[in-house]
Amino acid sequence: MASLFAMKRKGATELKTSVMKRHLSDSFKSLRRNGWMTVAAVSAVTVTLLLVGIVLAMIFNVNRVSQQVENDVQVRVAVNRNVSQAKKDTLQKQLKSLPDVTQVKYRSRSQELNGIISGYGKQWQMFRGDDNPLNDVFLVKTSSAHATMSVAKHAEKLANVSEASYGGKTARKLFRYVNTLRNWGLAFTIMLLLVAVFLISNTIRITILSRSAEIGVMRLVGATNWYIRWPFLLEGAWTGLLGAVVPVVVVDLGYNFVYHSMNMAQVGNGYSLYPQLPFLFWMDVLLAGIGVVIGAVGAVVSMRRFLKV
Amino acid sequence: MISMENVSKQYENGVTGIADVNLTIKQGEFVYVVGPSGAGKSTFIKMLYHQLTPTTGDIKFNDYDYATMKNKDIPYLRREMGVVFQDFKLLPRLTVFENVAYAMQVVEKEDAEIHDRVLEVLKEVGLEHKIRRFPSELSGGEQQRVAIARAIANKPSVLIADEPTGNLDPDTSDGIMDILEAVNRQNTTIIMATHNRDVVDSRPHRVLEVASGQFVRDEEEGSYGVED
Numbered sequence: 001m002a003s004l005f006a007m008k009r010k011g012a013t014e015l016k017t018s019v020m021k022r023h024l025s026d027s028f029k030s031l032r033r034n035g036w037m038t039v040a041a042v043s044a045v046t047v048t049l050l051l052v053g054i055v056l057a058m059i060f061n062v063n064r065v066s067q068q069v070e071n072d073v074q075v076r077v078a079v080n081r082n083v084s085q086a087k088k089d090t091l092q093k094q095l096k097s098l099p100d101v102t103q104v105k106y107r108s109r110s111q112e113l114n115g116i117i118s119g120y121g122k123q124w125q126m127f128r129g130d131d132n133p134l135n136d137v138f139l140v141k142t143s144s145a146h147a148t149m150s151v152a153k154h155a156e157k158l159a160n161v162s163e164a165s166y167g168g169k170t171a172r173k174l175f176r177y178v179n180t181l182r183n184w185g186l187a188f189t190i191m192l193l194l195v196a197v198f199l200i201s202n203t204i205r206i207t208i209l210s211r212s213a214e215i216g217v218m219r220l221v222g223a224t225n226w227y228i229r230w231p232f233l234l235e236g237a238w239t240g241l242l243g244a245v246v247p248v249v250v251v252d253l254g255y256n257f258v259y260h261s262m263n264m265a266q267v268g269n270g271y272s273l274y275p276q277l278p279f280l281f282w283m284d285v286l287l288a289g290i291g292v293v294i295g296a297v298g299a300v301v302s303m304r305r306f307l308k309v
Numbered sequence: 310m311i312s313m314e315n316v317s318k319q320y321e322n323g324v325t326g327i328a329d330v331n332l333t334i335k336q337g338e339f340v341y342v343v344g345p346s347g348a349g350k351s352t353f354i355k356m357l358y359h360q361l362t363p364t365t366g367d368i369k370f371n372d373y374d375y376a377t378m379k380n381k382d383i384p385y386l387r388r389e390m391g392v393v394f395q396d397f398k399l400l401p402r403l404t405v406f407e408n409v410a411y412a413m414q415v416v417e418k419e420d421a422e423i424h425d426r427v428l429e430v431l432k433e434v435g436l437e438h439k440i441r442r443f444p445s446e447l448s449g450g451e452q453q454r455v456a457i458a459r460a461i462a463n464k465p466s467v468l469i470a471d472e473p474t475g476n477l478d479p480d481t482s483d484g485i486m487d488i489l490e491a492v493n494r495q496n497t498t499i500i501m502a503t504h505n506r507d508v509v510d511s512r513p514h515r516v517l518e519v520a521s522g523q524f525v526r527d528e529e530e531g532s533y534g535v536e537d
Contacts, residue, residue, distance in 0.1 A: 018419060019414075214400055217400060219384070220358075221387065222388035223384060224381070225381075225384075227384075
Protein backbone atom coordinates (compact mmCIF):
# COMPACT_ATOMS: atom_id res chain seq x y z
CA MET A 1 0.00 0.00 0.00
CA ALA A 2 2.87 2.32 0.79
CA SER A 3 4.20 1.87 -2.72
CA LEU A 4 0.75 2.60 -4.12
CA PHE A 5 0.78 5.93 -2.29
CA ALA A 6 4.27 6.69 -3.51
CA MET A 7 3.25 5.98 -7.09
CA LYS A 8 0.19 8.15 -6.87
CA ARG A 9 2.15 11.02 -5.46
CA LYS A 10 4.95 10.75 -7.96
CA GLY A 11 2.58 10.87 -10.90
CA ALA A 12 0.90 13.94 -9.53
CA THR A 13 3.89 15.99 -8.46
CA GLU A 14 5.98 15.54 -11.58
CA LEU A 15 5.80 18.95 -13.18
CA LYS A 16 4.33 18.35 -16.61
CA THR A 17 5.01 20.85 -19.37
CA SER A 18 1.32 21.49 -19.89
CA VAL A 19 0.91 22.27 -16.20
CA MET A 20 3.92 24.59 -16.23
CA LYS A 21 2.50 26.37 -19.27
CA ARG A 22 -0.75 26.88 -17.37
CA HIS A 23 1.15 28.33 -14.39
CA LEU A 24 3.15 30.63 -16.67
CA SER A 25 0.11 32.02 -18.44
CA ASP A 26 -1.66 32.41 -15.07
CA SER A 27 1.25 34.40 -13.69
CA PHE A 28 1.28 36.75 -16.72
CA LYS A 29 -2.48 37.20 -16.51
CA SER A 30 -2.17 38.05 -12.85
CA LEU A 31 0.58 40.63 -13.50
CA ARG A 32 -1.67 42.35 -16.05
CA ARG A 33 -4.79 42.11 -13.92
CA ASN A 34 -3.06 43.70 -10.94
CA GLY A 35 -1.99 46.74 -13.01
CA TRP A 36 -0.91 49.47 -10.61
CA MET A 37 -0.07 47.05 -7.83
CA THR A 38 2.41 45.44 -10.19
CA VAL A 39 3.86 48.87 -11.01
CA ALA A 40 4.20 49.61 -7.30
CA ALA A 41 5.97 46.34 -6.58
CA VAL A 42 8.27 46.70 -9.58
CA SER A 43 9.18 50.24 -8.49
CA ALA A 44 10.02 49.01 -5.01
CA VAL A 45 12.37 46.42 -6.48
CA THR A 46 13.86 49.01 -8.84
CA VAL A 47 14.79 51.41 -6.05
CA THR A 48 16.20 48.61 -3.92
CA LEU A 49 18.24 47.02 -6.67
CA LEU A 50 19.56 50.40 -7.77
CA LEU A 51 20.99 51.01 -4.30
CA VAL A 52 22.15 47.40 -3.98
CA GLY A 53 23.85 47.60 -7.38
CA ILE A 54 25.73 50.78 -6.51
CA VAL A 55 26.78 49.51 -3.09
CA LEU A 56 27.91 46.13 -4.47
CA ALA A 57 29.91 47.71 -7.32
CA MET A 58 31.62 49.89 -4.71
CA ILE A 59 32.34 47.03 -2.33
CA PHE A 60 33.77 44.83 -5.08
CA ASN A 61 36.09 47.58 -6.30
CA VAL A 62 37.18 48.74 -2.86
CA ASN A 63 38.07 45.12 -2.20
CA ARG A 64 40.03 44.93 -5.42
CA VAL A 65 41.99 48.13 -4.75
CA SER A 66 42.70 47.15 -1.17
CA GLN A 67 44.03 43.84 -2.46
CA GLN A 68 46.25 45.72 -4.87
CA VAL A 69 47.48 47.92 -2.02
CA GLU A 70 48.11 44.85 0.09
CA ASN A 71 50.20 43.28 -2.66
CA ASP A 72 52.11 46.52 -2.87
CA VAL A 73 53.14 46.71 0.77
CA GLN A 74 56.85 46.15 1.11
CA VAL A 75 59.82 46.72 3.39
CA ARG A 76 62.48 49.15 2.22
CA VAL A 77 65.85 48.08 3.51
CA ALA A 78 68.43 50.89 3.04
CA VAL A 79 72.05 49.73 2.73
CA ASN A 80 74.94 51.59 4.40
CA ARG A 81 76.96 53.72 1.99
CA ASN A 82 80.17 52.42 0.50
CA VAL A 83 79.41 48.75 1.06
CA SER A 84 81.09 46.34 -1.34
CA GLN A 85 79.12 44.37 -3.90
CA ALA A 86 80.02 41.10 -2.19
CA LYS A 87 78.55 42.31 1.10
CA LYS A 88 75.42 43.50 -0.71
CA ASP A 89 75.05 40.01 -2.22
CA THR A 90 75.35 38.45 1.22
CA LEU A 91 72.77 40.86 2.59
CA GLN A 92 70.39 39.99 -0.27
CA LYS A 93 70.76 36.28 0.54
CA GLN A 94 70.14 36.94 4.24
CA LEU A 95 67.02 38.96 3.44
CA LYS A 96 65.71 36.21 1.17
CA SER A 97 66.08 33.65 3.93
CA LEU A 98 63.94 35.61 6.41
CA PRO A 99 60.53 34.08 7.15
CA ASP A 100 57.52 35.39 5.12
CA VAL A 101 59.76 37.02 2.50
CA THR A 102 58.61 36.29 -1.03
CA GLN A 103 60.76 38.57 -3.16
CA VAL A 104 63.84 40.76 -2.77
CA LYS A 105 64.63 43.40 -5.39
CA TYR A 106 67.74 45.56 -5.55
CA ARG A 107 67.58 49.23 -6.55
CA SER A 108 70.72 51.30 -6.73
CA ARG A 109 70.69 54.84 -5.36
CA SER A 110 70.77 56.29 -8.88
CA GLN A 111 67.67 54.25 -9.79
CA GLU A 112 66.05 55.58 -6.63
CA LEU A 113 66.87 59.15 -7.68
CA ASN A 114 65.46 58.56 -11.17
CA GLY A 115 62.21 57.53 -9.48
CA ILE A 116 62.13 60.78 -7.53
CA ILE A 117 62.96 62.85 -10.62
CA SER A 118 60.16 61.27 -12.67
CA GLY A 119 57.76 61.69 -9.78
CA TYR A 120 58.61 65.15 -8.45
CA GLY A 121 60.38 67.06 -11.24
CA LYS A 122 63.59 67.92 -12.97
CA GLN A 123 64.93 70.17 -10.24
CA TRP A 124 66.03 66.98 -8.45
CA GLN A 125 68.51 66.30 -11.26
CA MET A 126 71.08 68.43 -9.43
CA PHE A 127 71.60 65.50 -7.04
CA ARG A 128 72.82 63.21 -9.78
CA GLY A 129 76.22 61.60 -9.48
CA ASP A 130 78.25 61.97 -6.30
CA ASP A 131 75.79 64.50 -4.83
CA ASN A 132 73.15 61.80 -4.62
CA PRO A 133 72.26 61.64 -0.89
CA LEU A 134 70.24 58.44 -1.24
CA ASN A 135 71.17 54.90 -0.26
CA ASP A 136 70.99 51.73 -2.29
CA VAL A 137 67.92 49.79 -1.19
CA PHE A 138 66.48 46.30 -1.19
CA LEU A 139 62.70 46.22 -1.75
CA VAL A 140 61.42 43.23 0.21
CA LYS A 141 57.97 41.84 -0.47
CA THR A 142 56.27 39.72 2.16
CA SER A 143 53.57 37.08 1.95
CA SER A 144 51.14 39.31 3.88
CA ALA A 145 50.89 42.91 4.98
CA HIS A 146 51.03 41.81 8.62
CA ALA A 147 54.45 40.26 8.13
CA THR A 148 56.11 43.53 7.09
CA MET A 149 56.68 44.62 10.69
CA SER A 150 58.56 41.51 11.81
CA VAL A 151 60.53 41.37 8.57
CA ALA A 152 61.57 45.02 9.05
CA LYS A 153 62.66 44.32 12.66
CA HIS A 154 64.75 41.33 11.60
CA ALA A 155 66.26 43.21 8.65
CA GLU A 156 67.37 46.14 10.86
CA LYS A 157 69.56 43.79 12.90
CA LEU A 158 71.48 42.54 9.85
CA ALA A 159 74.95 43.87 9.06
CA ASN A 160 75.33 46.85 6.72
CA VAL A 161 71.67 47.88 7.05
CA SER A 162 71.16 51.54 7.88
CA GLU A 163 67.39 51.50 8.10
CA ALA A 164 64.41 49.24 7.40
CA SER A 165 61.04 50.95 6.99
CA TYR A 166 57.67 49.40 6.31
CA GLY A 167 54.29 50.66 5.17
CA GLY A 168 52.54 48.22 7.46
CA LYS A 169 51.02 50.75 9.85
CA THR A 170 49.38 52.84 7.13
CA ALA A 171 48.33 49.69 5.33
CA ARG A 172 46.72 48.28 8.45
CA LYS A 173 44.80 51.50 8.96
CA LEU A 174 43.62 51.31 5.36
CA PHE A 175 42.51 47.70 5.78
CA ARG A 176 40.57 48.64 8.88
CA TYR A 177 38.70 51.30 6.91
CA VAL A 178 38.09 48.89 4.05
CA ASN A 179 36.75 46.26 6.44
CA THR A 180 34.41 48.73 8.10
CA LEU A 181 33.20 49.96 4.74
CA ARG A 182 32.63 46.40 3.53
CA ASN A 183 30.72 45.35 6.65
CA TRP A 184 28.46 48.40 6.68
CA GLY A 185 27.93 48.07 2.94
CA LEU A 186 26.87 44.44 3.34
CA ALA A 187 24.63 45.24 6.30
CA PHE A 188 23.02 48.03 4.27
CA THR A 189 22.54 45.67 1.31
CA ILE A 190 20.93 42.96 3.44
CA MET A 191 18.60 45.53 5.02
CA LEU A 192 17.58 46.80 1.59
CA LEU A 193 16.88 43.27 0.40
CA LEU A 194 14.71 42.55 3.45
CA VAL A 195 12.75 45.74 2.82
CA ALA A 196 12.24 44.65 -0.81
CA VAL A 197 11.03 41.19 0.24
CA PHE A 198 8.59 42.86 2.65
CA LEU A 199 7.28 45.25 -0.03
CA ILE A 200 6.84 42.49 -2.60
CA SER A 201 5.19 40.11 -0.17
CA ASN A 202 2.75 42.85 0.86
CA THR A 203 1.86 43.59 -2.74
CA ILE A 204 1.36 39.95 -3.55
CA ARG A 205 -0.66 39.45 -0.38
CA ILE A 206 -3.23 41.87 -1.78
CA THR A 207 -3.47 39.91 -5.02
CA ILE A 208 -3.76 36.70 -3.00
CA LEU A 209 -6.57 38.13 -0.87
CA SER A 210 -8.51 38.91 -4.03
CA ARG A 211 -8.10 35.29 -5.03
CA SER A 212 -8.66 33.61 -1.67
CA ALA A 213 -11.97 32.09 -2.81
CA GLU A 214 -10.11 30.55 -5.72
CA ILE A 215 -7.43 29.18 -3.40
CA GLY A 216 -10.18 27.71 -1.19
CA VAL A 217 -11.67 25.88 -4.18
CA MET A 218 -8.22 24.72 -5.29
CA ARG A 219 -7.59 23.15 -1.91
CA LEU A 220 -11.05 21.61 -1.84
CA VAL A 221 -10.55 19.78 -5.13
CA GLY A 222 -7.16 18.49 -4.01
CA ALA A 223 -4.54 20.90 -5.32
CA THR A 224 -1.19 20.46 -3.63
CA ASN A 225 0.31 23.46 -1.89
CA TRP A 226 2.98 23.68 -4.56
CA TYR A 227 0.39 23.72 -7.34
CA ILE A 228 -1.27 26.68 -5.62
CA ARG A 229 2.05 28.40 -4.97
CA TRP A 230 3.54 28.23 -8.46
CA PRO A 231 1.59 31.02 -10.20
CA PHE A 232 2.21 33.39 -7.30
CA LEU A 233 5.87 32.44 -7.11
CA LEU A 234 6.27 33.09 -10.83
CA GLU A 235 4.41 36.38 -10.52
CA GLY A 236 6.87 37.43 -7.81
CA ALA A 237 9.82 36.35 -9.93
CA TRP A 238 8.60 38.40 -12.93
CA THR A 239 8.09 41.39 -10.65
CA GLY A 240 11.69 41.04 -9.47
CA LEU A 241 13.03 40.61 -12.99
CA LEU A 242 11.14 43.66 -14.30
CA GLY A 243 12.38 45.63 -11.31
CA ALA A 244 15.97 44.78 -12.26
CA VAL A 245 15.81 46.37 -15.72
CA VAL A 246 16.38 50.01 -14.74
CA PRO A 247 19.09 49.23 -12.14
CA VAL A 248 20.99 47.13 -14.69
CA VAL A 249 20.97 49.97 -17.24
CA VAL A 250 21.89 52.64 -14.68
CA VAL A 251 24.67 50.58 -13.10
CA ASP A 252 26.13 49.74 -16.54
CA LEU A 253 26.15 53.36 -17.74
CA GLY A 254 27.25 54.74 -14.37
CA TYR A 255 30.09 52.26 -14.02
CA ASN A 256 31.37 53.04 -17.50
CA PHE A 257 31.49 56.72 -16.61
CA VAL A 258 33.18 56.15 -13.24
CA TYR A 259 35.63 53.66 -14.72
CA HIS A 260 36.81 56.13 -17.33
CA SER A 261 37.24 59.08 -14.96
CA MET A 262 38.76 57.05 -12.09
CA ASN A 263 41.17 55.06 -14.18
CA MET A 264 42.45 58.26 -15.82
CA ALA A 265 43.35 59.60 -12.37
CA GLN A 266 44.87 56.33 -11.23
CA VAL A 267 47.08 55.65 -14.25
CA GLY A 268 50.64 55.07 -13.12
CA ASN A 269 49.65 54.32 -9.53
CA GLY A 270 49.28 50.67 -10.34
CA TYR A 271 45.73 50.61 -8.96
CA SER A 272 42.73 49.99 -11.17
CA LEU A 273 38.99 49.21 -11.01
CA TYR A 274 37.59 46.03 -12.54
CA PRO A 275 37.50 46.38 -16.33
CA GLN A 276 33.88 46.80 -17.56
CA LEU A 277 33.85 43.31 -19.05
CA PRO A 278 33.23 40.80 -17.64
CA PHE A 279 32.56 42.75 -14.42
CA LEU A 280 29.37 44.44 -15.65
CA PHE A 281 28.08 41.21 -17.18
CA TRP A 282 28.31 39.48 -13.79
CA MET A 283 26.84 42.50 -12.01
CA ASP A 284 23.85 42.39 -14.39
CA VAL A 285 23.36 38.67 -13.83
CA LEU A 286 23.67 39.20 -10.07
CA LEU A 287 21.11 42.04 -10.00
CA ALA A 288 18.62 40.12 -12.16
CA GLY A 289 19.18 37.03 -9.99
CA ILE A 290 18.65 38.96 -6.76
CA GLY A 291 15.48 40.49 -8.24
CA VAL A 292 14.06 37.09 -9.18
CA VAL A 293 14.95 35.56 -5.82
CA ILE A 294 13.53 38.36 -3.65
CA GLY A 295 10.38 38.39 -5.80
CA ALA A 296 9.87 34.66 -5.45
CA VAL A 297 10.72 34.64 -1.74
CA GLY A 298 8.36 37.56 -1.14
CA ALA A 299 5.56 35.65 -2.84
CA VAL A 300 6.17 32.43 -0.92
CA VAL A 301 6.38 34.30 2.39
CA SER A 302 3.04 36.01 1.85
CA MET A 303 1.37 32.73 0.87
CA ARG A 304 2.18 30.88 4.05
CA ARG A 305 -0.95 31.95 5.91
CA PHE A 306 -3.22 30.81 3.09
CA LEU A 307 -1.75 27.34 2.84
CA LYS A 308 -2.20 26.28 6.44
CA VAL A 309 -4.35 23.19 6.61
CA MET B 310 -14.86 2.59 2.99
CA ILE B 311 -15.45 5.18 5.73
CA SER B 312 -15.27 4.33 9.38
CA MET B 313 -15.28 6.44 12.52
CA GLU B 314 -14.20 5.13 15.88
CA ASN B 315 -14.99 7.11 19.03
CA VAL B 316 -14.63 10.36 17.12
CA SER B 317 -15.16 13.58 19.06
CA LYS B 318 -14.51 17.17 18.15
CA GLN B 319 -14.18 19.86 20.75
CA TYR B 320 -13.57 23.39 19.52
CA GLU B 321 -10.98 25.66 21.13
CA ASN B 322 -13.74 27.73 22.75
CA GLY B 323 -14.97 24.60 24.57
CA VAL B 324 -18.00 23.98 22.35
CA THR B 325 -18.52 20.32 21.45
CA GLY B 326 -18.96 19.76 17.71
CA ILE B 327 -19.73 16.07 17.87
CA ALA B 328 -19.13 13.52 20.57
CA ASP B 329 -18.17 9.86 20.48
CA VAL B 330 -19.25 8.91 16.97
CA ASN B 331 -18.94 5.31 15.84
CA LEU B 332 -20.14 4.40 12.37
CA THR B 333 -19.31 2.70 9.11
CA ILE B 334 -20.38 3.73 5.63
CA LYS B 335 -19.97 1.20 2.82
CA GLN B 336 -19.03 1.89 -0.79
CA GLY B 337 -22.08 2.81 -2.86
CA GLU B 338 -24.34 3.79 0.05
CA PHE B 339 -26.56 6.88 0.03
CA VAL B 340 -26.60 8.45 3.49
CA TYR B 341 -28.54 11.44 4.79
CA VAL B 342 -27.22 13.27 7.82
CA VAL B 343 -30.15 15.10 9.38
CA GLY B 344 -30.68 17.25 12.44
CA PRO B 345 -31.32 20.84 13.49
CA SER B 346 -28.87 23.68 12.88
CA GLY B 347 -25.92 23.56 15.21
CA ALA B 348 -26.40 19.84 15.89
CA GLY B 349 -22.99 18.97 14.44
CA LYS B 350 -23.77 18.10 10.80
CA SER B 351 -21.21 20.52 9.40
CA THR B 352 -18.57 19.45 11.90
CA PHE B 353 -19.12 15.85 10.77
CA ILE B 354 -18.91 16.80 7.07
CA LYS B 355 -15.78 18.95 7.54
CA MET B 356 -14.03 16.14 9.38
CA LEU B 357 -14.78 13.79 6.48
CA TYR B 358 -12.81 15.90 4.04
CA HIS B 359 -10.14 16.71 6.61
CA GLN B 360 -10.97 20.38 6.98
CA LEU B 361 -11.25 19.69 10.71
CA THR B 362 -9.32 17.08 12.66
CA PRO B 363 -10.97 15.09 15.47
CA THR B 364 -9.92 15.91 19.01
CA THR B 365 -10.04 12.20 19.84
CA GLY B 366 -10.79 9.03 17.89
CA ASP B 367 -9.89 7.98 14.38
CA ILE B 368 -11.37 8.27 10.90
CA LYS B 369 -10.48 5.91 8.08
CA PHE B 370 -11.32 6.43 4.41
CA ASN B 371 -10.19 3.94 1.77
CA ASP B 372 -6.42 3.63 2.36
CA TYR B 373 -6.20 6.76 4.47
CA ASP B 374 -5.97 6.76 8.24
CA TYR B 375 -6.58 10.36 9.34
CA ALA B 376 -4.80 9.90 12.65
CA THR B 377 -1.49 8.92 11.08
CA MET B 378 -1.52 10.56 7.65
CA LYS B 379 0.66 13.56 6.95
CA ASN B 380 -0.62 17.00 6.01
CA LYS B 381 0.98 16.78 2.60
CA ASP B 382 -1.23 13.78 1.80
CA ILE B 383 -4.46 15.72 2.38
CA PRO B 384 -4.68 16.93 -1.26
CA TYR B 385 -4.47 13.31 -2.46
CA LEU B 386 -7.19 12.29 -0.01
CA ARG B 387 -9.44 15.07 -1.34
CA ARG B 388 -8.93 13.92 -4.91
CA GLU B 389 -10.89 10.81 -4.00
CA MET B 390 -13.77 12.93 -2.72
CA GLY B 391 -16.11 15.41 -4.35
CA VAL B 392 -17.59 18.15 -2.21
CA VAL B 393 -20.73 20.23 -2.91
CA PHE B 394 -21.93 23.17 -0.82
CA GLN B 395 -25.11 25.10 -0.24
CA ASP B 396 -23.52 28.23 -1.74
CA PHE B 397 -22.02 26.33 -4.74
CA LYS B 398 -18.54 27.94 -4.44
CA LEU B 399 -18.10 28.43 -8.19
CA LEU B 400 -15.45 30.83 -9.46
CA PRO B 401 -17.33 33.82 -10.90
CA ARG B 402 -14.77 34.81 -13.54
CA LEU B 403 -14.65 31.34 -15.11
CA THR B 404 -17.24 29.90 -17.50
CA VAL B 405 -19.21 26.74 -16.74
CA PHE B 406 -16.74 24.69 -18.76
CA GLU B 407 -13.73 26.32 -17.08
CA ASN B 408 -15.17 25.85 -13.60
CA VAL B 409 -15.45 22.12 -14.11
CA ALA B 410 -12.15 21.87 -15.99
CA TYR B 411 -10.48 23.70 -13.11
CA ALA B 412 -10.92 20.74 -10.77
CA MET B 413 -9.11 18.53 -13.28
CA GLN B 414 -6.36 21.05 -14.07
CA VAL B 415 -5.59 21.28 -10.40
CA VAL B 416 -4.92 17.56 -10.24
CA GLU B 417 -2.71 17.98 -13.31
CA LYS B 418 -4.70 16.07 -15.93
CA GLU B 419 -3.85 16.50 -19.62
CA ASP B 420 -5.85 19.01 -21.66
CA ALA B 421 -7.39 16.45 -24.04
CA GLU B 422 -8.61 14.27 -21.18
CA ILE B 423 -10.00 17.33 -19.39
CA HIS B 424 -11.92 18.41 -22.49
CA ASP B 425 -13.64 15.05 -22.99
CA ARG B 426 -14.42 14.44 -19.33
CA VAL B 427 -15.83 17.96 -18.75
CA LEU B 428 -18.25 17.58 -21.67
CA GLU B 429 -19.22 14.16 -20.36
CA VAL B 430 -20.07 15.32 -16.81
CA LEU B 431 -21.82 18.47 -18.01
CA LYS B 432 -24.01 16.22 -20.13
CA GLU B 433 -24.71 14.07 -17.07
CA VAL B 434 -26.04 17.11 -15.18
CA GLY B 435 -27.88 18.41 -18.26
CA LEU B 436 -25.85 21.56 -18.88
CA GLU B 437 -24.03 20.65 -22.08
CA HIS B 438 -25.76 23.56 -23.84
CA LYS B 439 -24.51 26.18 -21.35
CA ILE B 440 -20.79 25.51 -21.27
CA ARG B 441 -19.84 29.06 -22.24
CA ARG B 442 -22.09 30.80 -19.69
CA PHE B 443 -20.75 32.42 -16.55
CA PRO B 444 -22.15 31.43 -13.12
CA SER B 445 -23.93 34.81 -12.80
CA GLU B 446 -25.95 33.93 -15.92
CA LEU B 447 -27.31 30.71 -14.38
CA SER B 448 -30.16 29.95 -11.97
CA GLY B 449 -29.38 28.58 -8.51
CA GLY B 450 -30.27 25.03 -9.57
CA GLU B 451 -28.03 25.27 -12.62
CA GLN B 452 -25.16 26.58 -10.54
CA GLN B 453 -25.56 23.66 -8.15
CA ARG B 454 -25.48 21.28 -11.11
CA VAL B 455 -22.20 22.85 -12.24
CA ALA B 456 -20.87 22.35 -8.72
CA ILE B 457 -21.89 18.68 -8.82
CA ALA B 458 -20.28 18.27 -12.25
CA ARG B 459 -17.07 19.74 -10.82
CA ALA B 460 -17.26 17.44 -7.79
CA ILE B 461 -17.60 14.28 -9.89
CA ALA B 462 -15.20 15.27 -12.69
CA ASN B 463 -12.28 13.45 -11.05
CA LYS B 464 -14.42 10.33 -10.48
CA PRO B 465 -14.34 10.41 -6.68
CA SER B 466 -15.40 7.36 -4.72
CA VAL B 467 -17.52 9.52 -2.42
CA LEU B 468 -19.54 12.68 -2.99
CA ILE B 469 -20.06 14.80 0.12
CA ALA B 470 -22.87 17.32 -0.09
CA ASP B 471 -23.47 19.92 2.63
CA GLU B 472 -27.07 21.17 2.29
CA PRO B 473 -26.99 20.97 -1.52
CA THR B 474 -30.68 21.91 -1.79
CA GLY B 475 -30.58 24.52 0.98
CA ASN B 476 -30.96 27.48 -1.35
CA LEU B 477 -33.26 25.88 -3.90
CA ASP B 478 -37.01 25.63 -4.43
CA PRO B 479 -38.72 22.17 -4.27
CA ASP B 480 -38.78 21.53 -8.04
CA THR B 481 -35.17 22.49 -8.48
CA SER B 482 -34.24 20.42 -5.43
CA ASP B 483 -35.91 17.44 -7.08
CA GLY B 484 -33.71 17.89 -10.14
CA ILE B 485 -30.59 18.00 -7.97
CA MET B 486 -31.68 14.85 -6.12
CA ASP B 487 -32.23 13.06 -9.45
CA ILE B 488 -28.64 13.83 -10.35
CA LEU B 489 -27.27 12.75 -6.97
CA GLU B 490 -29.16 9.46 -7.18
CA ALA B 491 -27.88 8.92 -10.71
CA VAL B 492 -24.33 9.48 -9.46
CA ASN B 493 -25.05 7.05 -6.63
CA ARG B 494 -26.22 4.38 -9.09
CA GLN B 495 -22.67 4.46 -10.56
CA ASN B 496 -21.51 3.14 -7.16
CA THR B 497 -20.36 6.53 -5.87
CA THR B 498 -21.09 6.87 -2.16
CA ILE B 499 -23.23 9.92 -1.35
CA ILE B 500 -23.13 11.56 2.07
CA MET B 501 -25.58 14.40 2.24
CA ALA B 502 -26.23 16.72 5.17
CA THR B 503 -29.69 18.19 4.85
CA HIS B 504 -32.51 20.08 6.45
CA ASN B 505 -34.91 19.17 3.70
CA ARG B 506 -37.67 16.99 5.17
CA ASP B 507 -39.49 16.56 1.84
CA VAL B 508 -36.41 15.26 0.11
CA VAL B 509 -35.57 12.75 2.84
CA ASP B 510 -39.14 11.50 3.18
CA SER B 511 -39.76 11.16 -0.56
CA ARG B 512 -36.47 9.45 -1.41
CA PRO B 513 -35.75 7.01 1.41
CA HIS B 514 -32.12 6.11 2.10
CA ARG B 515 -30.09 5.46 5.21
CA VAL B 516 -30.59 8.28 7.75
CA LEU B 517 -28.12 9.36 10.42
CA GLU B 518 -29.70 11.76 12.88
CA VAL B 519 -27.58 14.16 14.90
CA ALA B 520 -28.79 16.03 17.96
CA SER B 521 -26.56 18.15 20.19
CA GLY B 522 -23.41 16.54 18.78
CA GLN B 523 -24.63 12.96 19.34
CA PHE B 524 -25.65 10.50 16.64
CA VAL B 525 -29.04 9.46 18.03
CA ARG B 526 -30.46 7.41 15.14
CA ASP B 527 -29.06 5.26 12.35
CA GLU B 528 -31.87 3.84 10.21
CA GLU B 529 -31.93 2.11 6.81
CA GLU B 530 -34.60 3.60 4.53
CA GLY B 531 -35.44 6.05 7.31
CA SER B 532 -37.51 9.20 7.30
CA TYR B 533 -36.55 12.71 8.43
CA GLY B 534 -38.30 12.15 11.74
CA VAL B 535 -37.29 15.02 13.98
CA GLU B 536 -39.09 18.35 14.26
CA ASP B 537 -36.85 21.37 13.63
